[in-house]
Amino acid sequence: MSTSTRHLLAGLLLVSATSAVGEPPSRLVDFRSDEGEQFLVQAEARRAYFPLASHFVCQEHRSFCGVASMAMVLNAMQVSAPAVPELAPYRTFTQTNVLDAATEAVVSQAMIREQGLSLDQFAAVFATKPVTLSVHHANTSTLDEFRARACDYLARHDHFVIVNYLRRAIGQEGGGHHSPLAAYHRESDRFLILDVARYKYPPVWVTAADLFSAMNTGDPTVSGTTRGYLLVSGK
């Protein structure tokens, strides 16, 4: 059996094992709906929202969800950015210049274009930037731990959360995906995902339980672990 086949099978088994215990996902709430608007107004942890919304982007390639999320968070944190010829003398992170020699040495752009980034690959690529980050796989965590950590980060200046989840598990079409969280609404126990696949889905409010289940799934490119989330803050 080839390594990739083994990884694929391990991934499928993990998905099967974790989805067997899950409930059907709750309805997602569209950010643009009246209910979504009220959730933002009432959200108790939304400090992350304003800098992220100021730099929200649409991923520029089907496999660039991680790349887009990274550019967005770096701009939100006001990390010193590379030059952009068309905007000289101003500087900003784009989905082009956020990939550089340092990221190429970790995972090549060609590889990202072909199959995207697993959670650990994404963390390794992001770690080439001047940020502090920690990786959390859902299978070594719990829903309560995730909710507490994410809420803490969303309420603090220059602290960000990026989630890596299986779209199907929250009732959307598609496979694995990365996007930043921007706020938490306690009454409904929902997080706001600023989904970078803007050509496909609007930002949505998802229940913490559904999101955690969707992170607690196997990535077919990786064996023996699950998707999860990144916590990012200043260096």
Next chain:
Amino acid sequence: MSTSTRHLLAGLLLVSATSAVGEPPSRLVDFRSDEGEQFLVQAEARRAYFPLASHFVCQEHRSFCGVASMAMVLNAMQVSAPAVPELAPYRTFTQTNVLDAATEAVVSQAMIREQGLSLDQFAAVFATKPVTLSVHHANTSTLDEFRARACDYLARHDHFVIVNYLRRAIGQEGGGHHSPLAAYHRESDRFLILDVARYKYPPVWVTAADLFSAMNTGDPTVSGTTRGYLLVSGK
């Protein structure tokens, strides 16, 4: 005297005439500040905010403020979009594909890159898309008329306002600029500009009076009129 020199002088005289009567601009309120956050929460006309925030972009060229604003509003209105090879089979407006043969016939991309778009040029380019739009020059309008019309649009589904103003007149560095408005906060009498030059400035809350004064300025590329605003809605 050449036509361009005449236009330049006419523009300068108009700027001089209008700025002579103006007060110094009020302090701008950063969208990301605690005060900016409260303004959004309390805003009474903010229906435009949610679809626009879902498609907020950074202009990709120093002269693409109009191009970026147009792509943003078309996506917010969910107008049927062109294909994007990297995102196939999905479709969305980008700052590349929003310029096409129809816009090229009105103002060439080369010209836009060289000097941007005046208000009337922007309206003519935008009119090639399936939208209803009207152009309002500040010198043929009043502050009260502008406030009433803009508030009405910002509170309605699929109705958008794009302003064309002189940055210097609101206390920022730079010349003429286009960006969408997203909300109105009555108590402070301020509009939220989702500034597409995200490499340079955050979204800001500006007083209606300052914004109107900044629109009531001459564009050096056009004679005999002033900047102003576009009202855009569905076809």
